[in-house]
Amino acid sequence: MASRTVVGSGRRASAWAVCVALGVTLAACGTGSTPSPSAGPIKIGILSICGGPFATFEQETFSGAKYALIQNAGGKSLGTGPEDGVSGATVSGHPIQISFGCSDASPDKALAEARRLIQNVGVDVLLGPLSGDEGIAVANYAKQQPNKTFVNGTSAAQQTTLSVKAPNFFRFGGDGAQWMAGLGKYAYQTLMWRNVAILGEDYSYPWTQAAGFIGEFCPAGGKISKRIWIPLGTTDWASAVAQLPSNIDGFLLLTGGTDTVAVEKEYATRGGNLATHMLGGSSVMDPTSFTVGQPLKGLAGGSPVPLGSTDSAWTSYADGLEAVYPATPKGSLAGSLFTALYYDGMNAILQGLKQVNGDLSGNQAKFQQALSGLSLSTPNGPIKLDANRNAIITNYIVQIVSQADGSLGFKTIQTVPNVDETFGGVFGPASAPSRDSPTC
């Protein structure tokens, strides 16, 4: 989702700015405290998005982070909603104090909120942010605050850990390219696609996701015959769909939110078969697109979380979360990568703190070392960090299926273990994905 949210919201903000300027013209025509690092409470900041078009993720991220506190730090929920507080959480005898940061998905707002939490509220550890460009901004800021620790939420730009590389910035969820692992091979070997087009929003996160797909599909022998990048702010995607060549085996859709719905509707309405002729990026594989209805049945895509898995680690997580924060429709909070990755991030923080008995002295050096060496067992598989403090993850191919009651749900159809950020050396600090890179 990452950068989609960034620019999406930025677009909205700029649209408003233009509207206000135009409107006013028309009208005129008519006429910080310092925290105590080792003793006492440990302050954790949670940075999410709670305004703009992606305000919906606030619920998911908060429920994930808070569920980790309830499950692993003895916290008690003060209500059944993700917005309700959690009290009594402790780690190694230190009470945990939570503060929240609210970004609107733009990097400048995320940075301002990170600054406020670190410098004014005085949090020791920051969990977040949510989106790709936000992540790059916060990771750069982390370099200026070496005595604090930053644990990423869901932001998934490749550069954040592959080229920014702040020594105190940890990412346990991986990046957007990793989230596509397995899909290129799936397209080539299972769907027998040879000639593919990519249709996506025109900015870094979809480029990163495309890189992950190309990294497997092209070495296998596949060909990308067209890459269609549509600027953000496009309301009507009909002409984007019209640009898909007629001689392709299928296309990869890399969009989020409204754009996903717009493309899927347009393609299905014009007689296209989503299940056999389309694959989805990680943001496409989201319950929010279920409004499109039955044409989605059978659509597959890449995801860092095993949506709809029957594996006990996943189901006990999903059921446990559902018990604390009952969602409508059932399972919609647990069925989101945002919930799971904020849950993983908070759990990583708690485990790191437990290993050092809550000792954050010495500029948190011991704590950061503990985080670097963590071996996490998460609902989405085992996780270890690489030398750049980015996770080596397990990735999944998930598919939208019809459930017993006729509603749409997910099924995990493939598991890809040990996915590292470089894809076994394909990507490096200088290989930032762009519109036409990597080549194919």
Place this chain on the structure above:
Amino acid sequence: MTLRRLRTEIARRLAGGLALVVLVFVIAWVMVRAFGLFGTTGNLPQFIVVTLNGLTLAGLYFIVASGFTLIFGLMRVVNMAHGSLYLLGGYLAWRMVQHRALNYWVALLLAALAIGVVGLVMQQVFLRWNQGQDLRQALITIALSVILADQMIPYFGASAVSIGAPDGLAGSVRLAVYDIQYPTFRLVVLGLATLIGIALWYGIRHTRFGMIIRAGVDDRAMTSALGVNVQVVFAVTFFIGAFLAGLGGVLGGTMIALAPGQDAAFLLSSLVVVIVGGMGSLGGALVGALALGFVDQLSGIYLPAGYTNYSILLTFALLVFVLAMRPTGLFGRR
């Protein structure tokens, strides 16, 4: 003095000439690319689909912007909550269709009527006592739009939703040329936009109420002095304007999708349409909607490769271009 007038005249003609040259060039460029002239590879089926996309999107823009221009033309109110009314209308119909299993057309009508009433209440409660205070009214409507946008998130969620098209119109029709499949509902929107355009034109040109509106647009004070109850006219106009915004929201929610942020997007497109076309002019709204619809849909495809990301910018280039030549818009009156 004469020299200055001459200079102004030359500048005006130059601008007009330049506009014509640019327009001819753009059309020629699109034709070359579409038909594959001079050795380029053309793609005629794509051109037909994209042209239809432009037309149908223009239809949607026209429905929304005609309400906006009507309100502005008569009352000089820049209704910055027009986009919020669009979104709210769409959401209401979505709820009715999805949760109450209401017939699509009934939901369409009910939602549009409800938005008409919301607009009426807005005008009576907030705007009526600020008559003539253009800036204050604009600021009040901005405040309302922000409040509405935030309130819609808890009620309707922040995820994109789309309204299912009525049975029989959800699929596509096969066009007689090149075996093209085209979404039926988009053509329905185009048809409805045409009907609404004709109805508005007839209503304004050939009915007594339309005559009063025209008189009001030309000279509010004089119309009032002649014994016309301007307040009633204002209220009805605001109702119609809001009704059209709501109607547009339902059609847009079916044709594309609804999500937070669409309110600002459609307010912006309405503003562009009426500024290009000329404030308060129905014909202007039509031309403005067509211009915006075509620029929207064609630019992404026919801009030279590598520059397609500038397509959004072209919308504003269009705006600047028209304003530079005709500060009151193409059909606007001073």
